[in-house]
Amino acid sequence: MKPILHLFYKEWIKTRLSFICSLLVGIGVVFYIFMIVENKMTLTGAKTYTMNVLYSNPPIIYYSLLRYIPILIAICVGVSQYMPEVVQKRIRLTLHLPLDNRRLFLSMELFGLLLITVANVVLFSLFYWKNHALFPAEITHPVEATALAWFLAAYVAYNYIAMTALEPNRVRQVVYAVTGVVLLTLYFHEVPFHGAYAASTPVLALLAVATCPLMLFSGFRFNKGER
Amino acid sequence: MIKIVRILLILVTIFTMAFYLPSTYRKAVEKRPMKTMIYYSEVSNDFVIARETGDSLDTQAAMRYYTPAGTQLTEEEYMRLLPFNNRRKLKLMGNMPDSLHGVALTTDVLKNVKRSMLLAPRSSEYHLYPLFESAPERLGVSLPDDLFRFTGDGIEFVDCKTGDILAEKSARFRSAMAACGFTAPARDVYGIPSVLKRWDSGYFVVDVTGGLYHLMMVKGVPFCRKIDTDIAIKNMKCHTDEEVFAHIFDTQNRLYVLTTDYTIKPLETDVCNGRFFMTSNCFARTYKTSEADSSIMYVFSPDFEPLGRYAEVVDHYSHTDEAKWEQRIFPFSVMKTPGYAHFIPLFNAPAMFWLTNLLCAILWVGLKVYHRRRLTRPENIADFVVVLLAGVYGLMAVLLYPNRK
Numbered sequence: 001m002k003p004i005l006h007l008f009y010k011e012w013i014k015t016r017l018s019f020i021c022s023l024l025v026g027i028g029v030v031f032y033i034f035m036i037v038e039n040k041m042t043l044t045g046a047k048t049y050t051m052n053v054l055y056s057n058p059p060i061i062y063y064s065l066l067r068y069i070p071i072l073i074a075i076c077v078g079v080s081q082y083m084p085e086v087v088q089k090r091i092r093l094t095l096h097l098p099l100d101n102r103r104l105f106l107s108m109e110l111f112g113l114l115l116i117t118v119a120n121v122v123l124f125s126l127f128y129w130k131n132h133a134l135f136p137a138e139i140t141h142p143v144e145a146t147a148l149a150w151f152l153a154a155y156v157a158y159n160y161i162a163m164t165a166l167e168p169n170r171v172r173q174v175v176y177a178v179t180g181v182v183l184l185t186l187y188f189h190e191v192p193f194h195g196a197y198a199a200s201t202p203v204l205a206l207l208a209v210a211t212c213p214l215m216l217f218s219g220f221r222f223n224k225g226e227r
Numbered sequence: 228m229i230k231i232v233r234i235l236l237i238l239v240t241i242f243t244m245a246f247y248l249p250s251t252y253r254k255a256v257e258k259r260p261m262k263t264m265i266y267y268s269e270v271s272n273d274f275v276i277a278r279e280t281g282d283s284l285d286t287q288a289a290m291r292y293y294t295p296a297g298t299q300l301t302e303e304e305y306m307r308l309l310p311f312n313n314r315r316k317l318k319l320m321g322n323m324p325d326s327l328h329g330v331a332l333t334t335d336v337l338k339n340v341k342r343s344m345l346l347a348p349r350s351s352e353y354h355l356y357p358l359f360e361s362a363p364e365r366l367g368v369s370l371p372d373d374l375f376r377f378t379g380d381g382i383e384f385v386d387c388k389t390g391d392i393l394a395e396k397s398a399r400f401r402s403a404m405a406a407c408g409f410t411a412p413a414r415d416v417y418g419i420p421s422v423l424k425r426w427d428s429g430y431f432v433v434d435v436t437g438g439l440y441h442l443m444m445v446k447g448v449p450f451c452r453k454i455d456t457d458i459a460i461k462n463m464k465c466h467t468d469e470e471v472f473a474h475i476f477d478t479q480n481r482l483y484v485l486t487t488d489y490t491i492k493p494l495e496t497d498v499c500n501g502r503f504f505m506t507s508n509c510f511a512r513t514y515k516t517s518e519a520d521s522s523i524m525y526v527f528s529p530d531f532e533p534l535g536r537y538a539e540v541v542d543h544y545s546h547t548d549e550a551k552w553e554q555r556i557f558p559f560s561v562m563k564t565p566g567y568a569h570f571i572p573l574f575n576a577p578a579m580f581w582l583t584n585l586l587c588a589i590l591w592v593g594l595k596v597y598h599r600r601r602l603t604r605p606e607n608i609a610d611f612v613v614v615l616l617a618g619v620y621g622l623m624a625v626l627l628y629p630n631r632k
Binding site for chain 2: 046047048050054055102136139175179182183186189194195199200203207210211213214216217
């Protein structure tokens with residue numbers, strides 16, 4: 001257990017700056033979203049704004065700024081965690097740590113996923129709290145169902161960054177990156193009404209879970225010295 | 228472990244390709260279909276068909292007009308037969324008739340044309356509605372300060388600003404509804420929750436027993452009326468109309484109309500696909516629907532007596548060679564329903580794609596033989612099965628993520 005904690009500390013040193021900065025941006029965006037909502041409620045009246053959120057055609061998607069925040073955090077964490085080591089070829093030193101390589105790769109990924117989960121929980125809790133303070137449950141529940149897909153996308157983005165970074169073959173790196181981007185587009189369709197994506201969230205969650213161990217594939221190839 | 232990861236990679240890739248490749252193929256090859264439109268002439272009391280003979284985006288006057296008997300009409304004859312559709316042009320040409328079947332064609336009569344899309348599946352619902360004043364002192368509809376919802380106890384009004392429950396108003400409406408026989412909670416609520424309407428006709432509420440009730444607020448007082456019906460209601464499309472409250476779809480997608488005298492009349496339409504485009508004027512009501520290969524129009528009198536039906540074969544992508552090639556190339560596709568964003572798999576008939584899948588499998592075997600790989604290894608057998616089942620997707624996925632020792 002101890003070597004894993006040491007590895008976690010090593011990963012924390014690499015990622016802490018980008019993680020904390022991106023999380024602060026995310027928190028700022030959530031507060032900004034509801035600052036705009038409160039401003040609109042003051043200017044147009046709560047009943048008019050609530051009606052526009054419910055029945056405008058298209059409805060006001062007041063939370064659309066939140067859409068790319070979780071994925072931004074995932075990209076920051078993923079890039080800061082893997083890119084410097086891979087580009088400077090220091091990742092080979094990590095493989096010489098007294099830890100089974102598979103456990104090592106999984107621990108590195110687990111750390112990244114933990115950071116993303118912490119960020120997601122913080123942002124979603126803040127969003128939930130402000131949302132429920134301003135709107136009735138008939139609005140908040142569908143809104144949260146829609147936003148959930150964006151939080152799930154963060155895991156897919158991180159997993160594909162990890163997988164692409166560890167892939168030793170440049171051409172395959174491009175292929176993985178393209179596949180990842182194409183897969184991510186499934187999470188970012190237009191929102192025609194609150195509650196969109198709710199029906200497809202189980203499939204999107206399943207896809208996110210399925211991408212979790214993908215890093216092992218390129219990690220295995222990296223370890224074997226594939227070209 | 229690594230083999231499981233590879234299987235996951237292949238499955239994720241197949242899913243993604245099944246979502247994007249067929250739609251990309253379609254966007255690359257799809258041609259604009261020739262339009263065929265059916266109209267009902269209030270002048271001749273017969274149908275008029277407009278067919279596109281060339282691409283009307285490029286060619287001038289590519290529309291040709293016909294009677295159901297096949298007689299070709301000139302553009303002027305076509306316009307004269309449809310004065311409601313061509314009101315402006317006929318007036319400019321000085322050909323607008325003063326009256327039709329003894330009814331003066333005044334501006335009010337000509338403008339009183341209603342068009343509406345009637346859909347059996349419900350769109351998204353938030354279960355929170357504004358109850359407008361149906362008999363306001365000023366003309367028009369104004370927004371109330373509260374919204375209502377239905378709970379297990381009955382109707383409940385929520386203040387928009389504070390989020391508080393308005394206990395007195397809720398109790399007043401609850402007792403009025405209970406007096407009508409309404410049993411909480413409500414199963415469905417139908418209405419027009421918008422101020423952009425000429426007047427308010429309230430809401431139609433289906434209670435937990437399936438009973439239909441009309442709910443309004445008249446001078447601040449609750450109005451509730453039970454509507455006698457044994458229809459299993461699937462959806463209602465409400466209108467702001469002097470004669471019609473709403474169109475009703477039952478669970479079999481049969482269409483009914485609820486008139487303002489609380490009579491429910493079935494509309495005799497033999498296609499129950501749950502999609503109609505309705506138009507009405509003071510002479511006729513038409514309901515147009517589309518099947519896979521045809522467009523069908525039903526015509527009713529203003530009091531909903533059937534007057535006629537006409538079907539016309541229409542041009543559609545599914546009839547083209549490109550669509551057949553799509554079915555030959557791709558064994559299945561995944562799509563998202565518009566709006567609801569469900570993922571739905573659409574499988575093609577195996578008779579269409581078996582040859583492509585077989586060719587992919589042969590190609591895969593050829594590559595393995597060329598690289599001197601043993602075909603009897605379990606992972607190779609699994610790959611072969613994947614390629615045989617998923618065809619193009621499977622071949623691309625197993626090549627993208629190769630099997631290594």
